[in-house]
Amino acid sequence: MEKDLGREITEIRECYRNGNTKPIAWRRSQLQALRSFLLDYEIQIFRALNLDLGKHYVEAFRDEVGILKKSVNLALKDLKRWSASTKAKLPAIALLSYAELVPEPLGLILVISSWNFPLGLSLEPLIGAIAAGNAVVLKPSEMSPACSSLLANTLPKYLDNQAIKVIEGGPAVGQQLLQQKWDKIFFTGSAKVGRMVMSEAAKNLTPVTLELGGKCPAVLDSLSWSWDKEVAVKRIVGAKYGSCAGQACISIDYVLVEKSFSSTVVELMKAMIRTMYGDNPKESHSVARIINKHHFLRLKNLLTDQKVKDCIVYGGSTDEDSLYIEPTILVDPPLESAIMAEEIFGPLLPIITLDKIEDSIEFINSRPKPLAIYAFTKDEVLRKRMVSETSSGSVVFNDAIIQFAADTLPFGGIGESGFGKYHGKFSFDTFTHYKAVARRSFFTDFWYRFPPWNNHKLELLEDTYGFDYFGLLLVILGLKRSRKTFHVN
Amino acid sequence: MASEEEKKAVFDAESAKEVVKELRASFAAGKTKSYEWRSTQLNAMLKMMEENEPQIIAALRDDLSKPELESSIYEIAMVKSSCTVALKKMKHWMMPEKAKTSLITFPSSAEIVSEPLGVVLVISAWNYPFLLSLDPVIGAIAAGNAVVLKPSEIAPATSSLLARLAADYLDRSCIKVVEGAVPETSALLEQKWDKILYTGNGRIARIVMAAAAKHLTPVVLELGGKCPVIVDSDINLQVATRRIIAGKWGCNNGQACVSPDYIITTKNYAQKLVDSFKCELERFYGKNPLESKDLSRIVNSNHFARLSKLLDEDKVSSKIVHGGERDEANLRIAPTILLDVPQDSLIMTEEIFGPLLPIILVHKVEDSLDVINSSGTKPLAAYLFTNNKKLKEKFVATVSAGGLVVNDTTVHLAEHTLPFGGVGDSGMGAYHGKFSFDTFSHKKAVLYRGFAGDAFVRYPPYSRGKLRLLQALFNGSFLGIIRALLGWSKS
Numbered sequence: 001m002e003k004d005l006g007r008e009i010t011e012i013r014e015c016y017r018n019g020n021t022k023p024i025a026w027r028r029s030q031l032q033a034l035r036s037f038l039l040d041y042e043i044q045i046f047r048a049l050n051l052d053l054g055k056h057y058v059e060a061f062r063d064e065v066g067i068l069k070k071s072v073n074l075a076l077k078d079l080k081r082w083s084a085s086t087k088a089k090l091p092a093i094a095l096l097s098y099a100e101l102v103p104e105p106l107g108l109i110l111v112i113s114s115w116n117f118p119l120g121l122s123l124e125p126l127i128g129a130i131a132a133g134n135a136v137v138l139k140p141s142e143m144s145p146a147c148s149s150l151l152a153n154t155l156p157k158y159l160d161n162q163a164i165k166v167i168e169g170g171p172a173v174g175q176q177l178l179q180q181k182w183d184k185i186f187f188t189g190s191a192k193v194g195r196m197v198m199s200e201a202a203k204n205l206t207p208v209t210l211e212l213g214g215k216c217p218a219v220l221d222s223l224s225w226s227w228d229k230e231v232a233v234k235r236i237v238g239a240k241y242g243s244c245a246g247q248a249c250i251s252i253d254y255v256l257v258e259k260s261f262s263s264t265v266v267e268l269m270k271a272m273i274r275t276m277y278g279d280n281p282k283e284s285h286s287v288a289r290i291i292n293k294h295h296f297l298r299l300k301n302l303l304t305d306q307k308v309k310d311c312i313v314y315g316g317s318t319d320e321d322s323l324y325i326e327p328t329i330l331v332d333p334p335l336e337s338a339i340m341a342e343e344i345f346g347p348l349l350p351i352i353t354l355d356k357i358e359d360s361i362e363f364i365n366s367r368p369k370p371l372a373i374y375a376f377t378k379d380e381v382l383r384k385r386m387v388s389e390t391s392s393g394s395v396v397f398n399d400a401i402i403q404f405a406a407d408t409l410p411f412g413g414i415g416e417s418g419f420g421k422y423h424g425k426f427s428f429d430t431f432t433h434y435k436a437v438a439r440r441s442f443f444t445d446f447w448y449r450f451p452p453w454n455n456h457k458l459e460l461l462e463d464t465y466g467f468d469y470f471g472l473l474l475v476i477l478g479l480k481r482s483r484k485t486f487h488v489n
Numbered sequence: 490m491a492s493e494e495e496k497k498a499v500f501d502a503e504s505a506k507e508v509v510k511e512l513r514a515s516f517a518a519g520k521t522k523s524y525e526w527r528s529t530q531l532n533a534m535l536k537m538m539e540e541n542e543p544q545i546i547a548a549l550r551d552d553l554s555k556p557e558l559e560s561s562i563y564e565i566a567m568v569k570s571s572c573t574v575a576l577k578k579m580k581h582w583m584m585p586e587k588a589k590t591s592l593i594t595f596p597s598s599a600e601i602v603s604e605p606l607g608v609v610l611v612i613s614a615w616n617y618p619f620l621l622s623l624d625p626v627i628g629a630i631a632a633g634n635a636v637v638l639k640p641s642e643i644a645p646a647t648s649s650l651l652a653r654l655a656a657d658y659l660d661r662s663c664i665k666v667v668e669g670a671v672p673e674t675s676a677l678l679e680q681k682w683d684k685i686l687y688t689g690n691g692r693i694a695r696i697v698m699a700a701a702a703k704h705l706t707p708v709v710l711e712l713g714g715k716c717p718v719i720v721d722s723d724i725n726l727q728v729a730t731r732r733i734i735a736g737k738w739g740c741n742n743g744q745a746c747v748s749p750d751y752i753i754t755t756k757n758y759a760q761k762l763v764d765s766f767k768c769e770l771e772r773f774y775g776k777n778p779l780e781s782k783d784l785s786r787i788v789n790s791n792h793f794a795r796l797s798k799l800l801d802e803d804k805v806s807s808k809i810v811h812g813g814e815r816d817e818a819n820l821r822i823a824p825t826i827l828l829d830v831p832q833d834s835l836i837m838t839e840e841i842f843g844p845l846l847p848i849i850l851v852h853k854v855e856d857s858l859d860v861i862n863s864s865g866t867k868p869l870a871a872y873l874f875t876n877n878k879k880l881k882e883k884f885v886a887t888v889s890a891g892g893l894v895v896n897d898t899t900v901h902l903a904e905h906t907l908p909f910g911g912v913g914d915s916g917m918g919a920y921h922g923k924f925s926f927d928t929f930s931h932k933k934a935v936l937y938r939g940f941a942g943d944a945f946v947r948y949p950p951y952s953r954g955k956l957r958l959l960q961a962l963f964n965g966s967f968l969g970i971i972r973a974l975l976g977w978s979k980s
Contacts, residue, residue: 056951107913205694207918231940242947396935438893
C-alpha cells in the first residue's frame with residue numbers, strides 16, 4: 001500500500017515537471033470539468049450529504065454546492081487576470097530598469113479536508129490549487145464516507161487523472177501522505193491534528209495553510225426595534241442549527257447577552273426554533289445529524305453534569321440510534337464546564353449573560369482567538385471597539401456564517417484558529433509563488449558600484465540607495481563632499 | 490557584580506517565558522498599536538543608525554572584516570532606507586482596505602483590517618548581522634507588534650552592539666534583544682510566538698518550524714540555496730563580469746544568501762569568461778587579493794575549514810584556474826575560479842557561501858536551464874546574462890526561484906516593491922517594503938450587515954422554491970431571481 005502511494009506521488013510529480021498543469025488552457029479545462037461535475041452530479045451530491053450528515057438539500061446547496069459553483073465560476077472568469085504578471089513600481093532612478101511579479105504554481109499540493117462540509121472543504125481548495133496551475137492530491141475525510149467515495153469514484157471521470165488524484169483513507173493513509181514531499185499542504189480540521197500536520201511539514205520545509213476552529217462567540221446587544229430582534233435571532237438560530245447542526249468551524253459556539261435582555265432572547269429563540277423546525281425538529285429533516293457515535297457521545301456528555309443540565313432551557317433530548325440531538329439552548333452553564341471550555345461543534349447553544357454588553361470584549365479576549373466573532377449591534381462605539389480591541393479570523397456584524405460566501409474577503413484564522421487564508425483570489429494566492437523578476441540593461445551602470453573603494457564612491461552609493469537624487473547630482477558635480485572620513489582598515 | 494554576571498549567564502526557558510510575558514502585557518496594554526508609537530520607534534532606529542555609524546562599521550569589521558563601504562551601503566544605508574520607506578508609507582499601509590461585496594451578502598459593506606499579530610520573534614543571521622536583524626524588526630514595528638530579536642552569536646560584536654543600541658534607543662518594554670547561542674535560542678523557541686521570522690540555513694529552519702508547529706505559530710523562513718548564473722555569449726562581457734563580481738565577492742566575499750553560487754556557460758565561451766574575470770578581479774582587488782581591504786574575510790575557522798575541504802577534493806582541486814590562495818591565520822581565501830567541475834563534486838552539492846566560483850560547461854546555452862531545473866531544489870535567486878529575448882523568456886518561464894534577475898545580480902534586494910523570499914528549499918514567506926508590513930499583520934475580514942434586507946430563502950423550513958431562489962441568488966442574476974419568485978424557473 002505504501003509503495004503504491006509513493007509511486008503514485010512520483011507519477012504526479014513527473015506530470016507536473018512535464019509542465020502539464022501550467023498552461024492556462026489546462027487549468028480552464030479542469031475548472032470547467034469541475035463545474036460540469038457539480039452540475040451533472042448535483043442530485044448525487046445532495047444524496048451523499050444526506051447520507052453522511054442528514055443534510056437537507058437546500059442546506060447542501062446553500063452551504064456547499066452553491067458556494068462551489070460560485071467559486072468555480074469566479075475562478076474561470078478571473079483566471080487570466082490572476083495568472084498574469086504584474087509590473088512592480090520602480091523609483092525614477094532605479095538600479096533596475098524593469099521589475100515584475102510573476103505568479104507560478106508551487107508544484108504538488110496536498111489537500112486534507114474535513115467531514116462537516118465534505119464537498120465544500122475538499123473542492124474549494126482544489127479550485128484554487130488548479131487555478132494556480134498545480135498538481136493536487138485530495139484526501140477527503142473518511143468520516144463522511146459517502147462523499148469521500150463519490151469524489152474518489154466520480155472526479156476521475158471529469159478531471160485529469162495524471163495530475164489530480166483523490167486518495168481515500170483514514171489517519172493511517174493521512175500519515176503516509178504526510179511523509180511524502182509536498183510543495184504545500186492545505187489542511188482543514190482540528191488544532192490537534194493541525195499541529196501534527198505542521199510538524200510533519202517542517203521535515204521538508206513544506207509551507208502549510210491550517211484552517212482550524214475555535215469557539216466563535218456571538219455578541220447580542222440589547223436591540224430595541226422588534227424587527228431587528230427578530231432578524232438577529234433568526235440569523236443566530238439559522239446559523240447555529242441550520243449549518244450542519246452547529247458542526248462548523250464558523251458556527252456560533254455561544255452567545256453573549258446582557259442579563260436584562262436574556263429572557264427576551266431565550267423566548268425569541270424558542271419561538272424561532274419552532275418556526276424554522278416545527279414542534280418536532282427531528283421530523284423536519286432540516287437539522288443535520290451528528291457525524292458519528294463518537295461525536296454524539298461527546299456532545300451528550302457535555303450535558304451530563306447536573307450543573308450544566310440544570311441550565312437547559314430548551315431542547316436537550318438526544319437519540320443515539322439516529323445520531324440526532326435536538327436544538328438545545330442553555331443559560332449560564334458554569335464557565336469551567338466542558339461545554340464552555342472546548343469547541344462545542346454541535347447543536348447546543350449556551351447563552352452567557354453579562355452585566356453590560358461591553359464586558360463581552362474582555363470575555364472574548366480572555367479566550368483563544370476564534371475563527372470568527374459575530375456582533376449583533378447598532379451601537380457604533382461598540383462596533384469600533386469590537387473591530388479594534390478583539391482579534392479573530394474575521395468579524396461579522398449583524399449576521400453569521402455568511403462571510404463564508406464573500407469571496408472578496410480572506411477566509412482564515414489566527415492563533416489557535418489557524419493561519420493562511422483562501423476564497424476568491426486568496427485561494428489562487430495561497431497556492432502560488434510570486435516570483436520577483438528584475439531586469440537591467442547593459443547600458444546604465446553605476447561605475448561607483450565596484451571596488452576599489454573610496455570616499456567619493458561611498459557618498460555616491462549612499463545617495464543612490466537613499467534615493468537622494470539631488471545629493472547625487474551635487475556629488476557628481478563635485479559640489480558636495482563626504483561628511484565622513486573613510487577609515488583604512 | 491557577580492549576580493549580574495549570573496543573570497547574564499543563564500537565559501533559560503524561565504527567562505524566555507518572562508520576556509514573552511512582559512511583551513504580551515505591553516502588547517495587551519495597547520502600547521504598540523498606535524501610529525505614534527510605531528513612528529517614534531522607527532525614527533529612533535534611524536537616529537540610532539545615524540549616530541552610531543562608526544561603531545557599527547567597527548563591529549562589522551571585528552566580526553567579518555567587512556569593508557567599510559559594504560557596511561555603509563548594504564547594512565546601514567539599507568536599514569535606513571527601510572525605515573524611511575516604512576515611515577513614509579505606514580499610514581497608508583495601516584488603513585483598512587475596502588472590499589467589494591456581492592449580491593449574496595446584499596446589502597453589506599466589507600473591509601480588510603490590518604492588525605498586529607502580537608509578539609513576534611526575529612532570529613537573524615551572521616553574514617549581514619545588522620540588516621538581517623533590523624529589516625524584519627522594522628516590519629514588525631510598522632505592523633504594530635512587540636518584538637524579540639535574537640542576533641547571531643557567530644557575529645558577537647554586532648550582537649552585543651545591537652543589544653546595547655536597542656536598549657538605549659528603542660522602547661525596552663516592547664522591543665528586546667536576546668543574545669545567545671543554541672541554549673538561548675532553544676529557550677526562546679519553546680515559547681508561544683505569534684510569528685517567527687528566521688534567516689539562516691535549512692537545517693535550523695526545520696527545527697524552528699517544528700518548534701513553531703507546537704504552538705501553531707506561522708513562520709517566515711529566509712534560507713539560501715545554490716544561486717546559479719547563466720552566462721550567454723553575445724553580451725557586454727565586461728559589464729557582466731563586473732556585476733557578477735559585485736554580487737559574489739562584493740557581497741561579504743560570497744557569504745550571502747543571494748550571492749552567485751556557480752556559473753553555467755557554453756564550452757566555447759568559457760575561456761573568454763575566465764579571462765574577463767581574471768582581468769576585472771585584478772582591477773578590483775589588486776594583485777594580492779588576500780591582502781585587499783575591499784574583501785570580507787571568512788567568518789570563522791569552521792567555515793574556513795569547510796571551504797578548504799571543497800577546494801581540496803580530488804576531482805576539483807585540479808580545476809582551479811584562478812586564485813586558490815589561502816591564509817588560515819587571517820581566515821582569508823582569495824577569489825577563486827574553478828572551470829568544468831563535475832556535478833557530483835562537493836562544491837556542486839552544497840551551498841558554497843564563500844569566495845569560490847565554479848563554472849559548469851554546457852554545449853548550448855539553453856541546456857543550462859536543464860542543469861538548474863534538474864538540481865531538484867529551488868534557489869533563493871537565479872541570474873541570467875544575455876541579450877537573447879527568447880532565452881530571457883524561457884528563463885523566466887521555466888526557472889523557479891525566489892527571485893530572478895536578468896543582466897545583473899543581487900540588486901533586486903534593494904527594491905522595496907519586490908517581495909524578498911524563497912520557495913521550496915530556499916524558504917517560505919517574503920518581506921521588504923509593504924511585504925514586511927503584511928507579513929507581520931493579520932488581515933482581518935470585517936463584514937458589515939444591517940437588519941434590513943433579510944433573504945428568507947436562507948432559513949428553514951426548506952422548500953424547492955427556496956432552492957430555486959438560492960440558485961438564482963448565487964448565480965447573481967436578477968432575472969433569475971424574478972423568475973424564481975414568479976415560479977418560472979427552469980429546474
